[in-house]
Amino acid sequence: MKIRILWVGKTKEQYLIEGIDRYLKLLGHMAQVSVIDIKEEKGKPRGPALTAEGGRLLKQTRSYTLLNEKGREFTSVEFAGYLGKKVNFDFVVGGPYGVSEEIMEKAADTISLSRMTFTHEMVRLVFLEQLYRAMTIIKGMEYHH
Amino acid sequence: MKIRILWVGKTKEQYLIEGIDRYLKLLGHMAQVSVIDIKEEKGKPRGPALTAEGGRLLKQTRSYTLLNEKGREFTSVEFAGYLGKKVNFDFVVGGPYGVSEEIMEKAADTISLSRMTFTHEMVRLVFLEQLYRAMTIIKGMEYHH
Numbered sequence: 304m305k306i307r308i309l310w311v312g313k314t315k316e317q318y319l320i321e322g323i324d325r326y327l328k329l330l331g332h333m334a335q336v337s338v339i340d341i342k343e344e345k346g347k348p349r350g351p352a353l354t355a356e357g358g359r360l361l362k363q364t365r366s367y368t369l370l371n372e373k374g375r376e377f378t379s380v381e382f383a384g385y386l387g388k389k390v391n392f393d394f395v396v397g398g399p400y401g402v403s404e405e406i407m408e409k410a411a412d413t414i415s416l417s418r419m420t421f422t423h424e425m426v427r428l429v430f431l432e433q434l435y436r437a438m439t440i441i442k443g444m445e446y447h448h
Numbered sequence: 449m450k451i452r453i454l455w456v457g458k459t460k461e462q463y464l465i466e467g468i469d470r471y472l473k474l475l476g477h478m479a480q481v482s483v484i485d486i487k488e489e490k491g492k493p494r495g496p497a498l499t500a501e502g503g504r505l506l507k508q509t510r511s512y513t514l515l516n517e518k519g520r521e522f523t524s525v526e527f528a529g530y531l532g533k534k535v536n537f538d539f540v541v542g543g544p545y546g547v548s549e550e551i552m553e554k555a556a557d558t559i560s561l562s563r564m565t566f567t568h569e570m571v572r573l574v575f576l577e578q579l580y581r582a583m584t585i586i587k588g589m590e591y592h593h
Contacts, residue, residue, distance in 0.1 A: 318470070321463035378517070379565040417562040419578055420524040429574065433564055 304334040305391045306434065309363055310427060311356060311398030312343035319424050326431035333438040339363055343398045351404040360395060360402075366411045367393040369402065370430060372420055374413035382433060383440035385414075396430065399423050449479040450536045451579065454508055455572060456501060456543030457488035464569050471576035478583040484508055488543045498550040505540060505547075511556045512538040514547065515575060517565055519558035527578060528585035530559075541575065544568050 314320050330336045341363070344356035353361075360367075377385060386392065395406070399422075407413070416429055439446045459465050475481045486508070489501035498506075522530060531537065540547070540555070546568075552558070561574055584591045 316467075318463040318466035322461075322467075325463070372523070376563045378563050382564065416564060417574075418521045418523050419527065419561060420581065421574065422577065425574065425577060429562075429566065429570065432567065432570060436565065 304386075304438075306330075306334055306336045307339060307364070307391075307393045308336070308396065308427075308430070309339045309341055309360060309367070309393060310396040311341045311360075311402075311423070313340055314424050314427060316424055319428050322428045323431060326428070326435050329435050330431065330438065333435070333442065336434070341398075347400060349397075349400045349403045353405040354403050356398070357403045357406045360406060361409070364393040364395070367395045367409075368412045368414055369395045369397075369407060369410035370416065370426060371397070371401070371407065371413050372415050372418055374415035376415050376418070379433060379436050380440060382414075383437040386434070386437045387441050394430070396426055397423060449531075449583075451475075451479055451481045452484060452509070452536075452538045453481070453541065453572075453575075454484045454486055454505060454512070454538060455541040456486045456505075456547075456568070458485055459569050459572060461569055464573050467573045468576060471573070471580050474580050475576065475583065478580070478587065481579070486543075492545060494542075494545045494548045496549040499548050501543070502548045502551045505551060506554070509538040509540070512540045512554075513557040513559055514540045514542075514552060514555035515561065515571060516542070516546070516552065516558050517560050517563055519560035521560050521563070524578060524581050525585060527559075528582040531579070531582045532586050539575070541571055542568060 314323060341356060341359050344354050436446060459468060486501060486504050489499050581591060
């Protein structure tokens, strides 16, 4: 399985960088997982129009699953089922201002980790842990924290 | 507002300890927040009967909101509304094996951060960030990451 995660801006919080690295390492043993940092467009709430940041995203992927609190919710087992359906996945995680409406509309699918709003950096950690959990479910392995 | 968070077992992951401390400090400026570590009962999946761990929990609180993935979901704004309704809150976060059915049944309320299963340690971080976010909403403050 080949999973690309495209997120906007670099992770700044040190403790999150550590957690993210931890799960990327765990995931590296189970799938081909790569992270693409999309350069952030600073200080502008996102509106309907495509931003330069959005343009950079679309240069990298044309078929992606967007993470957004309004998207479809799964249990972890359901998410494993979703992940098991395809061989390649591109997941997009927006920046501090989310994504423009165009990026929302162009998404092949939109999924949600929670109805609650998480910080865009914390989403990365939570999502990677879910990916790892899903891979252990797919492979029928015991989950090691 | 007085919030007590009762969780089972100490946090072991260093990066999570750092994140948790960060939000506890931020919350400390906005409410009276305390954490009570309940000693964990090791290595037993939880069943219907009250465990020694559950007994220790009930010694500390008789009216609590349990965090459980099957509980009621909120948006962050709805959660702020929920939090604004009372002056005192006890929140219970289970350990690696969750809680016994008796602790589930005795809960005054059960709320969920996500339909997905998070590690019991990561729940702590995510929940504290939501509490902080809710407090900024209640107080009409800007959210600082």
